[in-house]
Amino acid sequence: MKSKxxxxxxERFKRIKSHCNKCLQETNHFVIxxxxxxxxESIDPHGPYSIDWSTTFTMLExxxxxNVTLKRRFYFSEWDDDEIKYxxxxxxxxxxxxxxxxxxxxxxxxxEVYTALHADxxxxxxxxxxALVDLYMNHQLGDTGGFQQKIKQLxxxxxxxxPNKECLEAALDAGHAATHxxxxxxxxEVNQVIDIVENLLxxxxxxxxxxxLKEKTPARxxxxxx
Ligand SMILES: [Zn+2]
Numbered sequence: 034m035k036s037k038x039x040x041x042x043x044e045r046f047k048r049i050k051s052h053c054n055k056c057l058q059e060t061n062h063f064v065i066x067x068x069x070x071x072x073x074e075s076i077d078p079h080g081p082y083s084i085d086w087s088t089t090f091t092m093l094e095x096x097x098x099x100n101v102t103l104k105r106r107f108y109f110s111e112w113d114d115d116e117i118k119y120x121x122x123x124x125x126x127x128x129x130x131x132x133x134x135x136x137x138x139x140x141x142x143x144x145e146v147y148t149a150l151h152a153d154x155x156x157x158x159x160x161x162x163x164a165l166v167d168l169y170m171n172h173q174l175g176d177t178g179g180f181q182q183k184i185k186q187l188x189x190x191x192x193x194x195x196p197n198k199e200c201l202e203a204a205l206d207a208g209h210a211a212t213h214x215x216x217x218x219x220x221x222e223v224n225q226v227i228d229i230v231e232n233l234l235x236x237x238x239x240x241x242x243x244x245x246l247k248e249k250t251p252a253r254x255x256x257x258x259x
């Protein structure tokens with residue numbers, strides 16, 4: 034049963050559907066506040082013709098997780114579509130929950146990569162993702178040689194599998210193309226690169242987790258069934 038306060042909130046605020054950055058999907062949002070600034074200008078002092086525009090700010094709160102977003106809608110009578118922006122920008126993915134178990138320098142860089150991702154700066158995302166792979170390889174092998182040589186070495190030392198090597202080469206080439214060949218990837222391609230790079234970085238976290246499990250798990254006794 035809903036509390037009196039919940040009923041008051043539900044009745045007081047209008048509800049609309051909007052994307053939630055925490056729930057990572059479209060959810061019901063309360064319209065907490067709304068402000069509209071509008072103006073117009075006559076383009077024919079002797080006729081009825083005028084152009085008009087308005088900016089509407091809407092503060093939204095997710096009914097599920099209570100995350101708050103500001104939506105700005107700009108209307109201009111001469112345009113076909115309104116310009117809509119969100120602050121903070123709408124995001125499709127969040128930092129992986131294990132990111133703070135990475136070394137400090139990697140954490141700082143992966144946060145910057147996500148900042149670029151949420152600002153839709155796709156080329157910067159790929160450049161940053163490439164730099165993350167470089168940090169990982171230098172940690173594993175030392176700063177010796179170029180990317181290609183280090184990937185070969187990772188594979189020859191069984192630090193990555195053959196399929197992982199191919200994925201990593203594709204991700205690094207996308208980063209190289211963004212840096213040197215003016216390549217501007219599409220959103221799903223950026224997400225593919227991040228998937229590959231995070232898969233690599235998570236190896237680092239899982240290695241520590243495996244060592245911890247080995248240390249904490251009681252040893253099997255002779256009589257133990259399994
Ligand atoms: Zn939410």
